[in-house]
Amino acid sequence: MTPEAAAQNLPAHPHANHANQANQINRRRLLLSAAGGIGALAVAGGARWWAGRDAEHGPRLWSTTAATGRVLLADGPRQGLYASGDDGTLHALDPRTGAVRWSRVVDSPTPETDGMGGRPSAMGDGAVYTAASTGLRALDAATGEVRWQVPVPEWAELPIGQEPLAAGGGGVFAVHGGALHAYDPATGTERWSTTSGAGGFLAADGDAVYTGGAGARAFDARTGEQRWVQETVPGVNSTPVVHRGAVLLTYPGGTATTTWVCSLEAATGRVRWQRMQRGASDRPLSAADGTVCFLSGTQLVGMDTETGEPRWTATVTLGLGRGQSSMLAANGTAYVGTNDDRLFAFDLATGSPRWQDAPDNLRSDAGYTHVSLAAAGSTVYRSSRTGLHALGTLT
Secondary structure, three states, X not given: OOXXXXXXXXXXXXXXXXXXXXXXXXXXHHHHHHHHHHHHHHHHHOOEOOOOOOOOOOOEEEEEOOOOOEEEEOOOOOOOEEEEOOOOEEEEEOOOOOOEEEEEEOOOOXXXXXXXXXXXXOOEOOEEEEEEOOEEEEEEOOOOOEEEXXXXXXXXXXXXXXXXXXXXXXXXXXXXXXXXXXXOOOOOOEEEEEOOOOOOEEEEEOOEEEEEEOEEEEEEOOOOOEEEEEOOOXXXXXXXXXEOOEXXXXXXXXXXXXXXXEEEEOOOOOEEXXXXXXXXXXXXXXXXXXXXXXXXXXXXXXXXXXXXXXXXXXXXXXXXXXXXXXXXXXXXXXXXEOOOOOEEEEEOOOOOEEEEEOOOOOOOOOOEOOOEEEXXXXXXXXXXXXXXXXXXXXX
């Protein structure tokens, strides 16, 4: 009824009801069409859309329970997302939708302690390299078909951080039997091996491979020749990070509640700086944009990679479940994922909070939870026992 008709207690214009009905039908059609489009996208992506964005929810993109465990994000035109999970299956997913492209069973070399199935590493030449119980295996990244496999008789006691490494143009590297081995990425033929005290935590940059264990070492990726050794950093307990000409690593402090963060010159192994941090941590460091991040307990510290000087400190809530939190610095953001499916994002330059994401029902879980993070551009992928989730903005 129009205001004039209501004021005069007169019926509205005879065509008004027809117009209102038409508008309601059009709006209904628009809503149904939009809902259908979103539903089609969700079905096509094989993932469940997250609803209910509010202060407790971050910029959610998609979520799937089809894959869990360690995540690896590949670069380049054949980009893919890979998850090696508790069920012993390696899954390849579309990073934009969460749709599963292929799956392959890759049994773990240490199922009694690992529980994370196969071990995906850095991509190389369109392949994913895993440490299976029977040896080192190369899978085609597009199809999951086995390209080659090298028998490994001594995977026993493989640390969780010790996984194969694929270096751009250099080869595939793995530590087993007390030696560092290099393989041809196309055929699996062993190129060289060395027993020069190489530890099981691996990193690579250019034509060099860096190892951490009882000291830090650098090897020529092409020949296996040892370039340098730095024994003043004993008991390296996590994967080194190579960033802006430096090898960044951690080793235990003098007490059970302290950890040394150390920077070595990548070319020579010379100690650039060392800084003691409160808290014991065997979680890897992560560095981006000139800032290296260290996480222990509820404290996340950002340090200048050139000097080691602290830039900022942020507080992170401890998870309610069993298992350690995970941290990743990438593309101007520091992410922390907790064992109860919360994810925190901080500005990498200042440490100020950007957003956080929490499940609808926070609860403790009796099972031990491994949290794994990967990021590309403004998208971050978080994996845990409950599934694989994508947040941010698709690039």
